[in-house]
Amino acid sequence: MKFARDTWLIFQRQTQLLLRNPVWVFVGVFQPVMYLLLFAPLLKPALNAPTQAEAYKIFVPGLLVLLAIFGGLFQGFGLIAELRAGVIERSRVTPISRLALLLGRSLRDVVSLIVQAVIITLLALLFDLRVFIGDLLLAYLMLALIALMTSAVSYGVALKVKSEDALAPLMNTVAQPVLLLSGILLPLTFAPGWLQGIANWNPFSWAVDGTRSLFAGDLGSDKVWQGLSITAVLAALGVYWAARQFARSVR
Amino acid sequence: MIETRGLRKSFRSRAGRETKTVDAVRGVDLDVAKGEIFGFLGPNGAGKTTTLRMLATLIEPDGGEATIAGADLRKDPAEVRRRIGYVPQGGSTWDESTAREELVLHARMYGISKADAQRRAARALDAFQLTEYADRKCKTYSGGQRRRVEIALGIIHEPKIVFLDEPTTGLDPQSRAHMWDEIRRLRSDGMTVFITTHYLDEADALCDRIAIMDNGEVVAEGTPAELKREISGDVVLVGLDLAATPQAAQALDGEPYVNKLETADEGGLRLYVDEGATAIPQVLRRLDHAGLELRSIELHRPSLDDVFLTKTGRSLRES
Numbered sequence A: 001m002k003f004a005r006d007t008w009l010i011f012q013r014q015t016q017l018l019l020r021n022p023v024w025v026f027v028g029v030f031q032p033v034m035y036l037l038l039f040a041p042l043l044k045p046a047l048n049a050p051t052q053a054e055a056y057k058i059f060v061p062g063l064l065v066l067l068a069i070f071g072g073l074f075q076g077f078g079l080i081a082e083l084r085a086g087v088i089e090r091s092r093v094t095p096i097s098r099l100a101l102l103l104g105r106s107l108r109d110v111v112s113l114i115v116q117a118v119i120i121t122l123l124a125l126l127f128d129l130r131v132f133i134g135d136l137l138l139a140y141l142m143l144a145l146i147a148l149m150t151s152a153v154s155y156g157v158a159l160k161v162k163s164e165d166a167l168a169p170l171m172n173t174v175a176q177p178v179l180l181l182s183g184i185l186l187p188l189t190f191a192p193g194w195l196q197g198i199a200n201w202n203p204f205s206w207a208v209d210g211t212r213s214l215f216a217g218d219l220g221s222d223k224v225w226q227g228l229s230i231t232a233v234l235a236a237l238g239v240y241w242a243a244r245q246f247a248r249s250v251r
Numbered sequence B: 001m002i003e004t005r006g007l008r009k010s011f012r013s014r015a016g017r018e019t020k021t022v023d024a025v026r027g028v029d030l031d032v033a034k035g036e037i038f039g040f041l042g043p044n045g046a047g048k049t050t051t052l053r054m055l056a057t058l059i060e061p062d063g064g065e066a067t068i069a070g071a072d073l074r075k076d077p078a079e080v081r082r083r084i085g086y087v088p089q090g091g092s093t094w095d096e097s098t099a100r101e102e103l104v105l106h107a108r109m110y111g112i113s114k115a116d117a118q119r120r121a122a123r124a125l126d127a128f129q130l131t132e133y134a135d136r137k138c139k140t141y142s143g144g145q146r147r148r149v150e151i152a153l154g155i156i157h158e159p160k161i162v163f164l165d166e167p168t169t170g171l172d173p174q175s176r177a178h179m180w181d182e183i184r185r186l187r188s189d190g191m192t193v194f195i196t197t198h199y200l201d202e203a204d205a206l207c208d209r210i211a212i213m214d215n216g217e218v219v220a221e222g223t224p225a226e227l228k229r230e231i232s233g234d235v236v237l238v239g240l241d242l243a244a245t246p247q248a249a250q251a252l253d254g255e256p257y258v259n260k261l262e263t264a265d266e267g268g269l270r271l272y273v274d275e276g277a278t279a280i281p282q283v284l285r286r287l288d289h290a291g292l293e294l295r296s297i298e299l300h301r302p303s304l305d306d307v308f309l310t311k312t313g314r315s316l317r318e319s
């Protein structure tokens, strides 16, 4: 009860501050729209898809997972600013739940990601993308778990390194191979065997495959439950670890 | 209210290849009574903030124990948190929020209901004369206004004890005087106030009791008056012509109120006495009686800096 209340308190505060910053809202909505409008037209020929709708079925889930990863990974920067302002220390002297300090922030990131995802899905509908609502909701769950994991890890790392200068290269180094080896932008169906072998070790690759299956309406595919379980376990681990960083000494 | 025994903390820091250990706090024993303003005086790096952060449950001590407002620091940090307020040295407000928002949020982090939090925020804004700026973003505040918001944050939940880390550093003399009044008001509301400072006059004027800290250790503890009395009593400086000095020395030597007498090379005497105010008239009478003319007379009361000097061999003004 107290935990839920504490989480809601932090979530409210963080959301309020986010909405107060018009630049963030603008970027958050505009960036994905740009991807969809400017990048997607190249896809049909590139993917060798029979129709534009088919191309979107492959591209949109990839784009959404991409947003989930990146939306989360760079949240740590805001936390470092809060650390510097003394806001985290001020929170830690109160009896508020340490897990709530993390989860309130991560949930804000999850909700803003889902809002972006909804905007993109609606736009894609205009381009003849068709997906069952049940499948779509499961895909959103997958995205939420990914964003929860990446944002929690980003907060945890931020509390450990405590400086933007260290966080930026670290997150970039993590993000790049993860991105290239997940088949996010282009599926790995045509990749050579060794590349697919490596990709099997990349949890995001499983997440992307699962999300694609959902968009393809293939709910029964093993990839769906595999992707969901992997991301759920990783999200739980990420949250557990990051919450411990909040409980430990800061500075 | 606060009782610590052997509180210790060291930090490991890396400089290049080498790992260095800094013993920031090395065994601190303190006893702070209910309803007093307790001052922690010491130069930069003495370990004041580190001690406070341990008492506020922000970092774990390496050794020792503490009871704070009846709760055990090591066994029940959550209960300690409920009973204390803490205002950090480096600020604690967020640029993009307003003072009112910060106060309401902070109260609610203590589990206070929204309506009650809003009432408390309004009252605190009023008490700290912030109502006029309450709904402006914190980044627009002056240093003094911001400091007042931070102190209001520290006491919004009416803690039994509030820790203020250098509450007046960076304030102009007038704002400092205001801040002192506000801190005294907290005491009159029954709160125990624990402040750190490196201003001698602040420790002297504001604090009921002080502990002088240097290099991770408490080197002296007591009321400012006790500490000063402990070292030497007062000094009376008697200004005389060089020629008259030996005679005057003869006349005053052996007087019951003079503990010790020194002659200055350029003429004049230094008399070490217990109570300067009562010694001066007697000195005047004695010299008048001996027909000696004196040029000036001056009373020098020991300052906390003299205390620091005798305890550490350094002056606080220099360190």
Ligand SMILES: Nc1ncnc2c1ncn2[C@@H]1O[C@H](COP(=O)(O)OP(=O)(O)OP(=O)(O)O)[C@@H](O)[C@H]1O
Pocket (backbone or CB within 6 Å): A251, B011, B012, B013, B022, B023, B024, B042, B043, B044, B045, B046, B047, B048, B049, B050, B051, B089, B198
């Ligand atoms: N996190 C840390 N890592 C390494 N060393 C630290 C850390 N925190 C404090 N120290 C060291 O511990 C010593 C005591 O620092 P502390 O901040 O307690 O001093 P202070 O009395 O508050 O000084 P000031 O008046 O400058 O605020 C200093 O030498 C400082 O460099």
Ligand SMILES: [Mg+2]
Pocket (backbone or CB within 6 Å): B048, B049, B050, B089, B165
């Ligand atoms: Mg300090």
